[in-house]
Amino acid sequence: MIACMVEAYGESIDPDTIHPYMWMNKAGYFMAGYEFMNFPYSFGLLFAKGLYAEYLKKGEEFVARYRQFLSATSKHNIADVAKLMDIDVHSIDFWRGALKLIEPDIEAFISTT
Incomplete structure (x- = not known):
């Protein structure tokens, strides 16, 4: 180990x-065969990056609603909580925005391997 x-x-x-x-x-x-165990980490990273992408677009408007979002996270499912931030987790554009933020990290990884 x-x-x-x-x-x-x-x-x-x-x-x-x-x-x-x-x-x-x-x-x-x-x-082997239990790769889904890492799903929460991958989802959490991309969701957080997607939130940050929305912040970059909306600025203070985003910040004003963010506390409400945080207080709702343990009370509702992710799709409903995301709606508080005008995010549709079923939208490919949301996830592409998240991936766009980590694209330089992905490129750096690819170039070094």
Whole structure:
């Protein structure tokens, strides 16, 4: 596990802080066919980037409604909460806007691999 994490994280992690038995706690690392376990992380990243893209377009108008949005996140499903921000999670344009923000990161990754 230590070797895998050092290879994956490089100099961004102190090898002395790595839990040598993390694979026992996070079995999903090695379970083929369970890729969906990472879905919440991917969705969360893209949704947050999509929110930021909307902020860049709307500025203070966005900020004024953002607190209402945050207070509703634990009370409603994501589609209904997103509507508070005039976001349609079923719209491909929303997700494309989110991806546009991480496009430079994707390009950097591709160019280094």
